[in-house]
Amino acid sequence: MHLIPSLFPKTYFFRTIPFGWNLITAGYIEQSIQGLVVSTLGLLFMGKLLEPIWGSKEFLKFIFVINFLTSVCVLITAIALYGVTRQENYLYMPLSGFHGVLAGFLVGIKQMVPDQELPRLKIKAKWLPSLMLLFSIAISFFTPESATYLSTLIFGTYMGWIYLRYLQRKPESKHRGDPNEDFAFSTFFPEFLIPIIDLIASKFHRNLCGKSEAFIDTLGYSLGSAPLPGSDPIEASRRREKGARALEERLAAESLIAAGKKSEELQINGTNNV
Numbered sequence: 001m002h003l004i005p006s007l008f009p010k011t012y013f014f015r016t017i018p019f020g021w022n023l024i025t026a027g028y029i030e031q032s033i034q035g036l037v038v039s040t041l042g043l044l045f046m047g048k049l050l051e052p053i054w055g056s057k058e059f060l061k062f063i064f065v066i067n068f069l070t071s072v073c074v075l076i077t078a079i080a081l082y083g084v085t086r087q088e089n090y091l092y093m094p095l096s097g098f099h100g101v102l103a104g105f106l107v108g109i110k111q112m113v114p115d116q117e118l119p120r121l122k123i124k125a126k127w128l129p130s131l132m133l134l135f136s137i138a139i140s141f142f143t144p145e146s147a148t149y150l151s152t153l154i155f156g157t158y159m160g161w162i163y164l165r166y167l168q169r170k171p172e173s174k175h176r177g178d179p180n181e182d183f184a185f186s187t188f189f190p191e192f193l194i195p196i197i198d199l200i201a202s203k204f205h206r207n208l209c210g211k212s213e214a215f216i217d218t219l220g221y222s223l224g225s226a227p228l229p230g231s232d233p234i235e236a237s238r239r240r241e242k243g244a245r246a247l248e249e250r251l252a253a254e255s256l257i258a259a260g261k262k263s264e265e266l267q268i269n270g271t272n273n274v
Helices: 011-019 022-029 034-052 056-085 099-111 125-140 142-150 150-167 191-218 233-273
Strands: none
Touching: 022 056, 034 056, 034 099, 056 099, 056 150, 099 125, 099 150, 125 142, 125 150, 142 150
16 A cells, blocks of 8 residues: 655545555555465464354454554554655555454454463463554564554554444344443553553543443433443353353364374384384
């Protein structure tokens, strides 16, 4: 996805209109073999965990929506950076790759199995998006080409959270989103920052969702007397148990494969020694 510079700021948007399909296709084009391998492995591993829980239709919808919204945000950011710095490299910089969707997948895993500990990494799944972003930001100080992937990872993570928090439809409850407190925006940050983040996030939430919640209150679903739609703890527990079961089955299958390969190697070595 390339941008074309111009002397007049308003023409930036008009010049992207003939190539508007780039906002859809950019996420599916990798710029290197390494990126293709990482994207393929990430899609296979995380897809096998999330697709059975979400369903094929919802899984494909998530990929399309997150990819498109991430591309739009990256485009606007590149134009804004050029407007501030007047450096044309922001406009000519190639921006593509599936890593924005992969970042959204990590948010989905955080939602499904937040307390599941990954055996090899010894960390809980709820910290995967945060650690990925922290590592990417740290690497960006040492790599000049970081702008080609950092913004995509940040917006992929945020758009993934926005979609799962407010937009994803739950077939079993016929409601949208996941308003549970353990999936709040502040849960991406360390505990000592949670009060500050909650204070800031609550203002954005009030401005964005205040009218809809007021409408729910008028129907008798007040915040004080009953939970908001979609916040049923039984439903959330069922969804997490299903996600934890899928992850455990996936890890068990991989351990069996590794054990089988190891036994074959031992047999081959024993035969050679004989």
